[in-house]
Amino acid sequence: xxxxxxxxxxxxxxxxxxxxxxxxxxxxxxxxxxxxxxxxxxxxxxxxxxxxxxxxxxxxxxxxxxxxxxxxxxxxxxxxxxxxxxxxxxxxxxxxxxxxxxxxxxxxxxxxxxxxxxxxxxxxxxxxxxxxxxxxxxxxxxxxxxxxxxxxxxxxxxxxxxxxxxxxxxxxxxxxxxxxxxxxxxxxxxxxxxxxxxxxxxxxxxxxxxxxxxxxxxxxxxxxxxxxxxxxxxxxxxxxxxxxxxxxxxxxxxxxxxxxxxxxxxxxxxxxxxxxxxxxxxxxxxxxxxxxxxxxxxxxxxxxxxxxxxxxxxxxxxxxxxxxxxxxxxxxxxxx
Amino acid sequence: xxxxxxxxxxxxxxxxxxxxxxxxxxxxxxxxxxxxxxxxxxxxxxxxxxxxxxxxxxxxxxxxxxxxxxxxxxxxxxxxxxxxxxxxxxxxxxxxxxxxxxxxxxxxxxxxxxxxxxxxxxxxxxxxxxxxxxxxxxxxxxxxxxxxxxxxxxxxxxxxxxxxxxxxxxxxxxxxxxxxxxxxxxxxxxxxxxxxxxxxxxxxxxxxxxxxxxxxxxxxxxxxxxxxxxxxxxxxxxxxxxxxxxxxxxxxxxxxxxxxxxxxxxxxxxxxxxxxxxxxxxxxxxxxxxxxxxxxxxxxxxxxxxxxxxxxxxxxxxxxxxxxxxxxxxxxxxxxxxxxx
Numbered sequence: 001x002x003x004x005x006x007x008x009x010x011x012x013x014x015x016x017x018x019x020x021x022x023x024x025x026x027x028x029x030x031x032x033x034x035x036x037x038x039x040x041x042x043x044x045x046x047x048x049x050x051x052x053x054x055x056x057x058x059x060x061x062x063x064x065x066x067x068x069x070x071x072x073x074x075x076x077x078x079x080x081x082x083x084x085x086x087x088x089x090x091x092x093x094x095x096x097x098x099x100x101x102x103x104x105x106x107x108x109x110x111x112x113x114x115x116x117x118x119x120x121x122x123x124x125x126x127x128x129x130x131x132x133x134x135x136x137x138x139x140x141x142x143x144x145x146x147x148x149x150x151x152x153x154x155x156x157x158x159x160x161x162x163x164x165x166x167x168x169x170x171x172x173x174x175x176x177x178x179x180x181x182x183x184x185x186x187x188x189x190x191x192x193x194x195x196x197x198x199x200x201x202x203x204x205x206x207x208x209x210x211x212x213x214x215x216x217x218x219x220x221x222x223x224x225x226x227x228x229x230x231x232x233x234x235x236x237x238x239x240x241x242x243x244x245x246x247x248x249x250x251x252x253x254x255x256x257x258x259x260x261x262x263x264x265x266x267x268x269x270x271x272x273x274x275x276x277x278x279x280x281x282x283x284x285x286x287x288x289x290x291x292x293x294x295x296x297x298x299x300x301x302x303x304x305x306x307x308x309x310x311x312x313x314x315x316x317x318x319x320x321x322x323x324x325x326x327x328x329x330x331x332x333x334x335x336x
Numbered sequence: 337x338x339x340x341x342x343x344x345x346x347x348x349x350x351x352x353x354x355x356x357x358x359x360x361x362x363x364x365x366x367x368x369x370x371x372x373x374x375x376x377x378x379x380x381x382x383x384x385x386x387x388x389x390x391x392x393x394x395x396x397x398x399x400x401x402x403x404x405x406x407x408x409x410x411x412x413x414x415x416x417x418x419x420x421x422x423x424x425x426x427x428x429x430x431x432x433x434x435x436x437x438x439x440x441x442x443x444x445x446x447x448x449x450x451x452x453x454x455x456x457x458x459x460x461x462x463x464x465x466x467x468x469x470x471x472x473x474x475x476x477x478x479x480x481x482x483x484x485x486x487x488x489x490x491x492x493x494x495x496x497x498x499x500x501x502x503x504x505x506x507x508x509x510x511x512x513x514x515x516x517x518x519x520x521x522x523x524x525x526x527x528x529x530x531x532x533x534x535x536x537x538x539x540x541x542x543x544x545x546x547x548x549x550x551x552x553x554x555x556x557x558x559x560x561x562x563x564x565x566x567x568x569x570x571x572x573x574x575x576x577x578x579x580x581x582x583x584x585x586x587x588x589x590x591x592x593x594x595x596x597x598x599x600x601x602x603x604x605x606x607x608x609x610x611x612x613x614x615x616x617x618x619x620x621x622x623x624x625x626x627x628x629x630x631x632x633x634x635x636x637x638x639x640x641x642x643x644x645x646x647x648x649x650x651x652x653x654x655x656x657x658x659x660x661x662x663x664x665x666x667x668x669x670x671x672x673x674x675x676x677x
Binding site for chain 2: 116120122123124125169175176177178179180181182183200201214217218219220221222223224226227229
C-alpha cells in the first residue's frame with residue numbers, strides 16, 4: 001500500500017523525515033545526558049530489529065536510530081514505554097498517551113555535561129537540574145535549545161544554546177585558615193581572570209573579576225577556600241549556530257538560584273507565544289528576541305519572578321556574532 | 337574505671353564537662369570539601385555526641401587545636417608591644433591513638449628542640465587533655481602499626497563509640513566527678529588496632545648513605561608531585577611555620593607579628609636572601625620530608641616523627657603514596673648503591 005503520512009505529525013512525534021524514501025529515524029531524548037545502562041538493551045533491540053542496526057549519538061545527547069520503516073512507528077512507539085517511563089514520566093513530565101511515543105519535538109532535549117557526579121570542576125549535579133528543567137518545559141513545540149554545564153569551562157557549550165545554564169560557586173574565604181601559599185592566586189592569574197591577589201600574606205578577591213568557577217577551592221591545601229553551599233547559576237541567552245547570524249550567548253542573569261533560572265525558562269514560552277511569527281514553520285526563540293529587542297524579552301521573562309537578592313540582571317546586551325550579510329560589501333573584481 | 341553510657345547520658349556528660357572545658361572533636365563540615373557537594377571532617381568545638389564524627393578519619397588533624405593555622409604572637413606600635421588575649425579555659429580533645437602519638441612528635445619539636453620551649457605552643461598545649469577515640473577498624477592508608485603508633489596510654493579518658501551506647505574508661509581522677517551519677521559501671525578498656533592493610537618497612541640504618549640522596553628513586557616525584565602541600569597541611573606531625581610582620585593598611589606604624597603554617601613541599605620554603613633556594617625539584621622536597629619523618633627526627637629525638645595516620649596518602653591529589661615511598665626507600669637501601677641507575 002502506498003504510504004499516506006501526515007508529515008507534521010510524524011515530526012512532532014520525534015520521528016524524522018529522512019532522505020531515504022519510506023524510512024524514518026527515531027530520536028530518543030536523554031534529559032541531562034545521563035541514563036541507566038539497562039536502556040541500551042532496548043535501543044539495540046529497536047535498531048537491530050526495525051532499523052539498520054546502527055545508532056547515531058546526536059549532538060544533543062540523544063540517540064537517533066536510522067532506517068526504521070514509517071509503518072513500524074506505532075509498534076516501536078509502544079516499545080519505547082520503559083524509556084519514557086524512566087526518563088520522562090518518572091521525573092514528572094506529563095505525557096497523556098505514552099504508548100504513542102514522544103508527544104513533542106520542538107523543545108529539544110536538555111543537554112548537560114557530566115557534572116559533579118564525576119567531574120572535579122563541576123559545581124553541581126547538572127543532570128538533576130536538566131531534568132528539573134525538562135519537567136517544566138516538555139512537551140512543547142517551541143523551538144528552544146537549553147544546555148546545562150557544571151562550571152564556566154562550559155564543556156557542554158551552553159553558550160551556543162538559547163539558554164545556557166552555567167553552574168557557579170561563590171568562593172568563601174576563611175582568612176585564618178589561609179597559609180598564603182599562593183596556589184589559588186597563581187592559578188587564577190594563569191587559568192582564569194586574575195581575580196585574586198596577595199596582600200599581607202593573605203588573599204584578596206576582586207568580586208567584579210571573579211567568575212565563580214571554583215578553581216580556588218580546588219587549589220587550596222587547607223580548605224581556606226570553600227564554596228557557599230547555596231548554588232548559583234549564570235544564565236546566558238540566545239547563543240546559536242545556524243545560517244542566520246550565528247553567535248555565542250551573552251550573560252543575562254548572574255548569580256541566580258536554580259528556582260529563578262527554571263522560572264525564567266518557563267516564562268519564555270508565554271513570551272514566545274505572544275511574539276512568534278506564525279507565518280514561519282517554526283521560528284527559533286533567538287530570532288523572536290532579535291525582533292522584539294532584548295528589553296521586551298527581559299521584562300516579559302522576568303515578569304512575576306522574585307529574583308534572589310544576589311542575582312544581577314543585564315541592563316543591556318551588546319549582541320555580537322557573525323553576519324553573513326556583511327558579504328554585501330564584498331565586490332567582485334570585475335564590478336566597478 | 338569503666339562505664340557504659342547511652343547517647344543521651346553521654347550528652348549529659350558533655351554538657352557537664354563543657355562548663356569547665358572547651359571540647360574539641362572531629363566534626364563534619366558539609367559541602368566544604370574540595371569538590372562540590374563533598375564534605376570535610378575537621379576539628380572544632382562540639383557540645384553533642386551527634387556532632388562527633390567517629391565513624392571516619394578526619395581530613396585534617398587535631399594539631400589545629402594547639403597549632404592554629406594563623407597565630408598572632410604580638411601586636412606592636414612604634415615603641416610598645418603586647419600579646420593577644422588567649423582563652424585560658426582547659427581543653428578536652430577527642431582523637432585517635434595515632435594522633436595522640438602525633439602530639440608527642442609536636443611536643444618534641446616545640447618543647448624540646450634546641451633546649452628552648454616555644455611559649456606560644458606551650459600555652460595552648462598545656463591546657464589539653466586527651467580523650468582517646470578507639471578505632472573499630474583500620475581506615476584506608478593507615479599504617480600506625482608499622483610506626484608503633486597504634487597504641488597509647490596517654491589519655492584522660494578512652495571512648496568506644498557505638499550506635500547503641502558508648503563505653504568509656506576513665507583514667508584521669510580530675511574528671512571522675514563528672515561521671516558520678518551517670519551510666520553503668522563496667523571494666524571497659526579500649527582495644528587497639530593490631531594490623532593495618534598497609535605495612536611499611538622503615539629502614540633501620542644509623543646513617544643514610546650519601547648515594548641515596550641523589551638516587552634515581554626520587555626523580556619520579558619531580559614530575560608527579562605538584563607541590564600543593566596537602567601532605568603537610570593534613571599531617572598531624574608537620575609543625576613548620578613561617579613568621580611575618582603585618583603592617584596595618586591605614587597606619588603602617590602599627591601592626592602585628594604572626595606565624596602561619598609553612599610546607600616543605602610548597603615553593604618558597606627554602607628561599608633565602610639573594611634568591612637562593614635549596615630543593616628546587618619536587619623530588620628533593622619529597623626526599624627531605626620522608627627523611628625528616630622516618631630518619632633524622634628519630635636521630636635527634638629517639639622517636640619517629642611519622643605516626644602512620646596516612647592523611648598524606650588520603651589527600652594527595654596526584655595519588656602519590658608516601659607510605660609506598662618509604663617501602664621503595666627501604667628496598668633501595670637493601671639493593672645498595674650498585675643497583676642505583
